[in-house]
Amino acid sequence: PAALPAAAQAVYRETESMEIVSSHEHLPGEEERCALKPDVFTLLGHYAMDDLRSAGMAGELKTWAAVEPWWRHVRGTGYGQALRIAIRDIYGVGDLDSKTVPLLNARIAAANRPGLYERVLKRMARIHYAVLDDYWRGEP
Numbered sequence: 001p002a003a004l005p006a007a008a009q010a011v012y013r014e015t016e017s018m019e020i021v022s023s024h025e026h027l028p029g030e031e032e033r034c035a036l037k038p039d040v041f042t043l044l045g046h047y048a049m050d051d052l053r054s055a056g057m058a059g060e061l062k063t064w065a066a067v068e069p070w071w072r073h074v075r076g077t078g079y080g081q082a083l084r085i086a087i088r089d090i091y092g093v094g095d096l097d098s099k100t101v102p103l104l105n106a107r108i109a110a111a112n113r114p115g116l117y118e119r120v121l122k123r124m125a126r127i128h129y130a131v132l133d134d135y136w137r138g139e140p
Contacts (some may be wrong), residue, residue, distance in 0.1 A: 019128040026133055030117045038112055039105045040096070041063070043086070047079040064101045071096065090120055 004012060026046070027033070036042070041061040044052070049061060059066055070121035073082045075096070087093045091107040093100050111119075121127045 018124050022127050024133055025127075025130045027117075027130075028134070030114060033116065034112055036112070038108050040101055040108065041064040041067075043083060043108070047076075048074065048083050051077045051079050054118065058075060065099055068098060 002009075028036075042066065044061055052061075052067065052070045055070045056075035057067070057070040061067060071080075075084065084096060087096060087104055091104055091111065093104045093107060096104065121130065
């Protein structure tokens with residue numbers, strides 16, 4: 001953020017030091033997450049999927065060839081940008097394209113182990129406390 005004005009830099013530095021309380025997360029328990037075999041389509045399968053559908057994509061998220069024509073339309077949306085930031089910061093992959101999907105899938109698989117939530121949610125995102133909304137269970 002060196003390109004930011006001084007006042008904005010000060011605000012940025014202050015917010016970077018804050019711990020966060022997240023009032024709304026849709027995450028399975030870490031044990032359940034680690035039992036899954038997540039890949040790039042797992043990451044795309046949440047909000048970014050809605051953007052892909054809005055752009056005109058039909059069908060299932062099963063191959064990059066099916067996603068790629070639509071990805072260029074949504075990569076700059078809020079959800080597209082959030083996904084690109086996540087793959088860069090969490091998995092160390094610079095962008096999402098046909099060349100990086102295999103590397104990204106390998107890094108997602110390697111990171112999917114106990115301690116993932118500690119690393120990503122607590123240390124990287126500084127989320128001190130999160131309310132989990134497990135709507136997919138259908139339980140009140």
